[in-house]
Amino acid sequence: MLSIEQVRIEGYEQLVIGRDDTTGLHAIIAVHSTALGPSLGGVRMWTYGDEAEARTDVLRLSSAMSSKAAISGLPLGGGKAVVIGDPRRQKTRELLLSLGDLVESLDGAYIAAEDSGFNCRDIDVLADRTDHFVGASTDSGDPGISTALGVCVCIERVAARLFDTDSVEGITVAIQGVGSVGLHLASMLHERGAKLIVADVDEVLTQKAADRFGATVVAPDRIITTECDVLAPCALGGVINDQTIDGLKTRAVVGGANNQLLDETAHAEALAVRDILYAPDYLVNAGGLIRLYVLEKQKEGEAELADWITGIGRTLDEVLDRAAETGQTPVKVAAQITEERICSA
Ligand code: NAD
Numbered sequence: 400m401l402s403i404e405q406v407r408i409e410g411y412e413q414l415v416i417g418r419d420d421t422t423g424l425h426a427i428i429a430v431h432s433t434a435l436g437p438s439l440g441g442v443r444m445w446t447y448g449d450e451a452e453a454r455t456d457v458l459r460l461s462s463a464m465s466s467k468a469a470i471s472g473l474p475l476g477g478g479k480a481v482v483i484g485d486p487r488r489q490k491t492r493e494l495l496l497s498l499g500d501l502v503e504s505l506d507g508a509y510i511a512a513e514d515s516g517f518n519c520r521d522i523d524v525l526a527d528r529t530d531h532f533v534g535a536s537t538d539s540g541d542p543g544i545s546t547a548l549g550v551c552v553c554i555e556r557v558a559a560r561l562f563d564t565d566s567v568e569g570i571t572v573a574i575q576g577v578g579s580v581g582l583h584l585a586s587m588l589h590e591r592g593a594k595l596i597v598a599d600v601d602e603v604l605t606q607k608a609a610d611r612f613g614a615t616v617v618a619p620d621r622i623i624t625t626e627c628d629v630l631a632p633c634a635l636g637g638v639i640n641d642q643t644i645d646g647l648k649t650r651a652v653v654g655g656a657n658n659q660l661l662d663e664t665a666h667a668e669a670l671a672v673r674d675i676l677y678a679p680d681y682l683v684n685a686g687g688l689i690r691l692y693v694l695e696k697q698k699e700g701e702a703e704l705a706d707w708i709t710g711i712g713r714t715l716d717e718v719l720d721r722a723a724e725t726g727q728t729p730v731k732v733a734a735q736i737t738e739e740r741i742c743s744a
Contacts (some may be wrong), residue, residue, distance in 0.1 A: 401497050403504055411458065412438075413508065416450070417501035422493040425484065426501055427453055429461035430508050437507055438478025439533065439691065440464040440512025442498070442521070443631065444486040444596040457481045463657070463681055464688075466515075469740040470714060470733055471685040471707075473692050480508040486516035491691040495521055499528025507531050507609070512691060513542075528592040539694035542687030543579030545708060549686030550655045551587040554629055554676050557651045560719065561676065562628065568592030573627035573649070575619075576634025577604045580655040580684070584633060585612050598622035629653055637661040644669045651676040655684045659728070667730035678715055679733040685711055 401424070404416045413430040427450070430438045440461060447453040457479050462609035465477025482498060484490070502511050502525060511532045513527055519536040526535055534542070551567075558567050572588055573596040574581045582604065585595055589612035597614040598621065599605045608614040617625050620644065624646035632638045639647075652659065652675060659680045660666040670677045686708050693704045696744055718736065722729045 401500050403501065408458065411461070413505065414454070414458070415501065415505065417497070417504075419494075419497040421491055422491065422497045423484065424482070424497040424501070425450070426480060426482040426498055427457045428480040428501060428505060428509050429457040429460075429478060430505065431461040431479075432465045432741060433476040433508055434741050435465075435476055436467060436474035436478035437510050437531075439468070439510040439512060439688070440477060440479035441512045442480040442482060442517040443514040444482040444484060444490060444516030446485050447481070447483045450483065451681050453481045453483050465518050465741060466737045467681040467685050467688055468732070469737040470679075471689055471711065472714070473685075473689065473739075474727075475688075475692060475696075479514075480509070480511060482517070490516070490521065492524055495524040496528055499525040502531055505531070505594045507590065519544045533691045533695045539690055541579065542690050544583045545686035545690035545704065546655050547587060547686070548685050548705075548708050549581035549689070549711045550584050550631060550633070550653065550683055550732070551591070552709055553683045553715050554588070554593075554631065555591075556712040556715050556719075557629060557653050557676060557678060561650050566591060569594065570629065571596065571627045572629045572631055573597070573617075573622055573625045574608075574614075574631045574633055575599075575622045575638065575654070576632070577608045577658070578634070581631070581633035582608065584631060584655065585614060589613070596622070596625055596627060598625075624648060627683035632656040632659050639666050639670065641666075644673065647673065647675060649675060651678070652681065653678040653683055656680060657684065664729055667728040671728050677729055679718065679730050682715060682718065682733055683713060 401419045406414045452693045460479040468475040478524045512534045571594045595614035597608045605616045626648040630649040632654035639660035719730045
């Protein structure tokens with residue numbers, strides 16, 4: 400039977416821990432804020448070492464979702480769920496059903512979506528127990544394409560600012576990771592005339608990017624420091640760190656990966672010192688979240704979705720203008736805008 404424990408955490412609206420010995424469920428849902436609307440965030444299933452590690456992750460991820468929704472102007476809050484366990488071995492239908500009961504217990508304060516270890520078919524199972532989900536297999540499809548479009552729009556805005564051009568034609572973009580987001584991004588940039596350098600630990604994917612888009616392939620350990628106009632991290636978090644910053648040979652970092660800066664404040668400042676423009680990742684990569692909201696919650700169409708995603712570029716301009724005026728980093732300015740929006744709600 401499902402047991403639910405509520406834990407009070409300062410700065411968060413709710414933290415619930417669900418356990419079910421019969422199905423093996425051990426999950427935590429964090430609702431950071433519903434000031435702007437119901438909290439929406441993916442379910443991550445991962446082999447966390449213990450509950451404390453999972454709790455730290457869900458708290459960090461849920462507050463990042465609040466920022467992403469707020470900076471994107473979405474009437475959504477930030478939430479996240481983590482399930483402790485190996486998705487390949489432990490993700491049974493019974494476990495998913497008890498997770499659905501846990502989501503339902505929050506009565507709409509949290510809306511579940513996909514994340515690592517959790518796909519649209521898992522959402523289909525949750526749907527047997529709760530209506531509070533987005534991203535089922537029959538719904539809005541691959542969010543990676545919308546995330547990539549948001550990144551592409553931001554690269555165009557940054558190119559206009561740095562290279563005084565109204566297109567990315569002839570601009571060299573180095574993409575780390577050509578999975579879902581990175582490959583769509585490569586395709587969009589190729590169509591717009593950019594030159595591409597790519598790396599991925601999966602050689603089949605780099606070969607695909609080389610064959611389809613004429614991309615130059617470099618080794619995964621070289622891509623971050625390869626010479627380019629714009630570096631687009633689309634694989635891992637923490638790639639901008641003390642070990643890599645001095646070696647960067649780019650004018651800007653604009654990518655789809657979450658948490659690109661290992662230390663948000665220190666590394667944003669270190670990039671500014673080197674005069675490398677950094678576009679805050681949670682703004683740049685909000686296209687997937689926007690897609691879920693526009694197509695599934697608002698039931699609007701592709702035209703409205705495209706307008707919303709173009710809006711990411713306008714917000715980035717606002718952030719970069721304010722950063723230039725005040726001498727603050729874009730990360731600091733984005734955090735201020737996020738806070739203003741949440742507080743005024
Ligand atoms: P993905 O798993 O489809 O692609 C990631 C790719 O990175 C894979 O091909 C993998 O082989 C490659 N990779 C891993 N380690 C690497 C390394 N050291 N060097 C080079 N390549 C490496 O994931 P995705 O959905 O494309 O997401 C990519 C990033 O964007 C993640 O950080 C994710 O959290 C973030 N993100 C994705 C979305 C989305 O809509 N999919 C939305 C927001 C943020």
